[in-house]
Amino acid sequence: xxxxxxxxxxxxxxxxxxxxxNLMRLANGMREYKNAHFLFVGQRDEVELIxxxxxxxxxxxxxxxxxxxxxxxxxILAEIDIGLFSLSSQHTAHNFPGKLLGYMVQSLxxxxxxxxxxxxxxxxxxxxxxxxxxxxxxxxxLNNAIALYDAHELRGKLGMKSYLLLEREFSVTTIAQYILGxxxxxx
Numbered sequence: 784x785x786x787x788x789x790x791x792x793x794x795x796x797x798x799x800x801x802x803x804x805n806l807m808r809l810a811n812g813m814r815e816y817k818n819a820h821f822l823f824v825g826q827r828d829e830v831e832l833i834x835x836x837x838x839x840x841x842x843x844x845x846x847x848x849x850x851x852x853x854x855x856x857x858x859i860l861a862e863i864d865i866g867l868f869s870l871s872s873q874h875t876a877h878n879f880p881g882k883l884l885g886y887m888v889q890s891l892x893x894x895x896x897x898x899x900x901x902x903x904x905x906x907x908x909x910x911x912x913x914x915x916x917x918x919x920x921x922x923x924x925l926n927n928a929i930a931l932y933d934a935h936e937l938r939g940k941l942g943m944k945s946y947l948l949l950e951r952e953f954s955v956t957t958i959a960q961y962i963l964g965x966x967x968x969x970x
Contacts, residue, residue, distance in 0.1 A: 787818065788818050788819070788820045789816075789818055789819050789820070789864045789865070789931070789932050790820050790821075790822055790862070790863040790864050790865070791809075791810075791813075791819065791820070791821045791822070791863075791864070791865045791867050791894065791928065792821075792822050792823075792824075792859065792860070792863035792864075792865065792866055792867060793806055793821070793822070793823045793824070793825070793867040793868065793869075793882075794823075794824045794825055794856060794859065794860075794882055794885070795824075795825050795868075795880065795881075795882045796825055796826075796827045797823060797825040797826060797827045797828075797829050797830050797833060798827035798828045798829050799828060799829060799871065800870070800871055800874070800878075801829070801868070801869050801870065801871065802869050802870070802871040802872065802873075802896075802918060803823075803829040803832060803833050803869065804829075804832065804833075804836065805869045805896060805918055805921075805924075806821070806823070806833075806867060806869050807832075807833055807836040807837065807840075807842075807845075808921055809821075809867075809921070809924055809925060809928055810837075810842055810844060810845045811836075811840050811842060812921070812925040812928070813844060813925070813928055813929070813932070814840075814842060814843070814844055816844075816929070816932055817844075818932075819844055819928075819932050820844050820845070820846065821842075821844055821845045821846070821867075822845075822846050822848070822859075822863065823845070823846070823847050823848070824847075824848045824849070824850065824851055824856070824859065825849075825850055826849060826850045830847070830849075833847060834847055856885075857885075860885055860886070860888075860889045860891070861889060863889075863891065864891070864892075864931075864938055865891060865892055865893075865894050865928075865931050865938065866882070866883070866885070866886030866889075866891040866892070866893050866894070866913075866945075867894050867895060868880050868882055868883060868893070868894075868895035869895055869896050869918065870895075870896065870897045870898050870901065870903075870918060871898065871918065872898050872899070872917070872918040872919050873898070874897075874898035874901070878897075878898075878901065878903075879903065883903075884949065884953060886945060887912070887945045887946055887948060887949035887953070888946070888949060889942075889946075890942040890943055890945060890946040891942050891945060892912070892913045892914075892931055892937075892938050892941035892942045892945060893907055893912055893913030893914075893915070893941075893945055894913055894914055894915075894924075894927055894928060894931060895907075895913070895914075895915050895916075895924075896915065896916045896917060896918040896919075896920065896924050897915055897916075897917065897918060898917075898918060899917050903915055904916075904917065906948075906952075907945075907948075910944055910945075910947075910948045911940070911941055911944040912941060912944045912945035912947075912948045913941050913945060914927035914930070914931070914941075
């Protein structure tokens with residue numbers, strides 16, 4: 784059992800496109816893990832929903848804060864253990880939430896769920912940067928959250944891999960090389 788709180792952090796839009804009820808079910812499923820805490824920071828149309836669910840379920844492992852400025856956001860990222868995200872199962876296209884880049888910069892393991900067919904499932908899982916499931920697989924998401932709760936070393940390993948994934952796939956140099964290659968091919 785962890786000696787300190789293990790903070791699962793969600794930062795950004797709190798809306799229908801993210802299916803915040805999905806992450807609230809996860810927080811509820813983790814309630815018996817006394818050192819697990821869920822911190823959500825952001826705004827949008829599902830803030831009332833998450834606060835109502837937390838109140839109805841009497842969640843003591845959940846905190847909501849409204850949006851913060853960029854410096855405060857970076858300070859929070861430096862203190863948390865796991866970066867959370869969720870995409871609604873209703874999405875029909877690929878979506879790459881920008882918050883993932885912030886998690887990767889901080890070498891955080893990524894825990895989340897996506898719509899079926901989303902490239903992020905393979906990208907994150909194949910590169911050992913975290914654990915991604917298909918939205919609706921509540922048991923799989925919970926099991927992944929428990930695995931990250933129980934293993935500080937695993938969080939560190941996956942966090943380092945998320946940073947390496949950022950460097951390899953999303954660095955300015957990588958993107959510039961991709962664009963230059965595409966331009967050369969177009970000639």
